Amino acid sequence: MADGLSNDSIIALLLKAGLGGSDYELRPGDLGGNNRIDIVTVAGRDYVIKSYYSSSVDSRDRQASEWKFLEYAYSITPRCVPQPLACLPDRKIALYEYISGKKITTGEIGEREVLAAASFLRDLNASTPAKSGIDLPRASDGFFSISEQIAHLDGRLDKLLLVEGSKEFDELTRQIMSFWQAYKSSLQRRPDDKLEESEIIISPSDFGFHNVLKTPNSNLVFIDFEYAGWDDPAKAICDFFLQPAVPVSAEYLQLFIDVALQYHPAKSKIMKRVKMMRSLFTLKWCCIILNPYLPEWIERCAFANEYINVTALRNQRLKLAQVKFNEITQ
DSSP states (O other), rough: OOTTOHHHHHHHHHTTTTOOSSSSEEEEEEOOOOSSSEEETTTEEEEEEEEEOOOOTTTHHHHHHHHHHHHHHHHTTTTTTTHHHHHEGGGTEEEOOOOOBBBOOOOGOHHHHHHHHHHHHHHSSSSHHHHOOOOOOBOOTTOOOHHHHHHHHHHHHHHTTTTTOOHHHHHHHHHHHHHHHHHHHHHTSSSOOOOOOOGGGGOOOSSSSGGEEEEEOOOOOEEEOOOOOEEEEEEEEHHHHOOOOOOOOGGHHHHHHHHHHHTOOOOHHHHHHHHHHHHHHHHHHHHHTTTTGGGGHHHOOOOOOOOOOOOHHHHHHHHHHHHHHHHHHH
């Protein structure tokens, strides 16, 4: 049984979902980056128990964000997400439908897969009464003006500048800061261009094929929504193509935008915003990739994966961050 996941909590969760009491089997699920996954079997059927990381230095309520998003998303696109079954907010745990599927690789991504992802984002934001009344937080890093995005990236970079890293780490952060100072000046000379309320979207956040399961019938099911919420559509689009875990070719960018923003009232404005802000979001991803150098990130990751090799991960991520940075400088 996972550390911190008590028998009483499991029984309470199963009872709340209407699945009976103490007759269950539990096994560890896949190792995650932020939260713990366990598979519970009741009457021959598998379900997922997710235990969410919580800390006084990390104010995001991951359990509430994911639960609220899934309640909405399942009501709109039930074939695209797991069904939320029960949650215990005070214990930061929730029970979800188990999806039998496999992760997909970059080589498996084609027009069909990109269309499925774009359609999911589009359907979440169709003009329905349900959307206008949904109670969601801002998505993680969900800022609606250029000045807010600049301030957020400054904050991420300030944390990295405090790190005592290797020569290679110091050289990469120096390169990033040099590029950022010039690029930031060009952004600050533009109008702040804050999005109107009608222009923000509901975003899964951390949206990409690294958070997809392909079922035996080839349906794509999207998972992991602890960062979901109201978001800048340009950020959501850029993140989809910039996330490094399962890269998506930029050749699909226009197709993705055309479908995902089908119902958006300012599609041309968002397309321009994507082009203008792509370098900023690339730098943000450089910072995200370098998160293993930050003590608070290591604490969160250790909650989900006690076997993590920090040194090996840092070396791997440093190389990956350099590759990502080179995308905007070469």
